[in-house]
Amino acid sequence: MNNTVLSLWPELEWINDPQLREKTARVWEIALERSVLTAEDLSHIPFTLLCGPDLKVTFMDHKRSVVHIARAAGETVNGMYHGELPVNMDVLISGAILADVGKMLEYELDASGKAVQGKYGKYLRHPFSGVSLAEECGLPPEVCHIIATHAGEGNLVKRTTEAFIVHHADFMTFLPFKERLVV
Numbered sequence: 001m002n003n004t005v006l007s008l009w010p011e012l013e014w015i016n017d018p019q020l021r022e023k024t025a026r027v028w029e030i031a032l033e034r035s036v037l038t039a040e041d042l043s044h045i046p047f048t049l050l051c052g053p054d055l056k057v058t059f060m061d062h063k064r065s066v067v068h069i070a071r072a073a074g075e076t077v078n079g080m081y082h083g084e085l086p087v088n089m090d091v092l093i094s095g096a097i098l099a100d101v102g103k104m105l106e107y108e109l110d111a112s113g114k115a116v117q118g119k120y121g122k123y124l125r126h127p128f129s130g131v132s133l134a135e136e137c138g139l140p141p142e143v144c145h146i147i148a149t150h151a152g153e154g155n156l157v158k159r160t161t162e163a164f165i166v167h168h169a170d171f172m173t174f175l176p177f178k179e180r181l182v183v
């Protein structure tokens, strides 16, 4: 496993199946090779531009928090629902780590060197490009499904339990930045 990817994503260690762990890491590796963004950038850029450039929550803070929240939710459901809603933790964690990997391909550098959404990203938002990268690395369909359905596009299809958890972990930590009630 590439050290850059492992230092970006210590949560890879939570995937028990060594093959799935390796493939999940490989997707990030090829995405970074093809991106205008570096691993270093991801630990500095704010995760959303909606709150201005001074937001302290970085891209990686947000992406990693989604994995932590999804894991806690999955463990709670597995522990308290008597097996009625089984959550495959390996699939959940791999999918949560990969949900936004396609964003690496959404950006281009503009004339001033700033990362902006490029033509490829306009045609193929990250749920699509993420699936493409993941299939290239041999990720199973249950993980690709989480990537495909984690955002608004996924509202048009039926989600697995794991995909529901990742979708909500992502949106519950994004929407309040965008539109929370402040009194």
Ligand SMILES: [Fe+2]
Residues within 6 Å of the ligand: 099, 100, 126, 150, 151
């Ligand atoms: Fe996303």
